[in-house]
């Protein structure tokens with residue numbers, strides 16, 4: 042940390058371009074945490090059953106809005122369709138024309154939490170991708186192959202080589218966000234790709250590597266997909282996020298699972314960070330002397346890529362430490378957030 046690190050920074054209000062709000066009893070907590078200072082949130086559609094149609098998205102958006110109605114401030118939920126083998130080009134056209142669906146998400150079937158209804162053959166999806174390209178409707182991707190034979194630490198790189206590179210070549214105008222990137226390979230691929238290809242990066246992949254998850258005991262709350270990689274990949278992600286490139290932006294991938302589903306013999310993938318997201322990003326950026334790049338990453342690059350206006354008001358962060366809660370209440374079920382009980386060094390203060 043350099044001596045002239047600021048103790049207080051004011052940023053244009055950020056947005057979260059990748060979050061799991063879940064549904065039902067989870068919504069009071071997830072919408073409360075998201076509403077503290079985020080302007081907008083790209084709401085991931087991997088519910089059970091998933092958000093497959095504009096009508097599903099409309100109803101889900103109503104449930105989110107209802108959960109938010111008692112909160113002191115609101116954020117705007119930007120809805121996303123979940124692509125399946127049965128998605129039609131007509132549904133894409135409907136989504137592109139409606140005012141509240143902003144993208145469609147590709148989950149390779151079996152790649153992550155609630156991806157069972159995902160896409161089994163991307164080649165069969167070509168008519169849908171053509172419609173997306175034609176209507177300038179962004180494609181968001183969970184970029185991992187699912188073959189049993191591919192090592193879990195190699196699944197992102199393999200997806201880039203096997204699927205993403207050909208996809209970008211076949212649909213040169215399609216806007217693509219490679220979500221929650223975790224490797225130097227992904228950072229390099231996105232940096233070198235044309236301007237219509239971008240990536241989100243989570244706070245946890247900037248702050249941690251696989252040693253944090255596995256050395257001295259197995260820590261299930263660090264288990265998320267794509268899995269934390271080795272330290273050199275973490276360094277590459279930090280370099281990309283703080284590089285000043287407009288291709289990288291904030292997406293927390295905050296993904297709550299009940300405590301007993303994480304601390305289990307076969308625990309779920311996903312880490313909950315939304316309660317302290319910008320605070321954790323500030324810590325990561327500060328660690329590499331990149332705080333001056335935080336505003337572009339958190340507040341400019343996302344809306345610019347999606348073709349939406351930047352937020353016009355601001356939030357202020359102060360270097361004041363606070364203790365993260367040991368546990369949160371997700372609709373009557375305990376949820377252990379990432380960093381539970383630990384000290385966080387940045388706070389968001391009211392203007």
Ligand SMILES: NC(=O)N[C@@H](CC(=O)O)C(=O)O
Nearest residue numbers: 061153154265266296310311
């Ligand atoms: N990231 C995760 O580990 N989990 C996410 C799904 C996802 O974003 O892949 C979830 O929904 O729990």
Ligand SMILES: [Zn+2]
Nearest residue numbers: 153183266267
């Ligand atoms: Zn994912």
Ligand SMILES: [Zn+2]
Nearest residue numbers: 061085294296
């Ligand atoms: Zn996610």
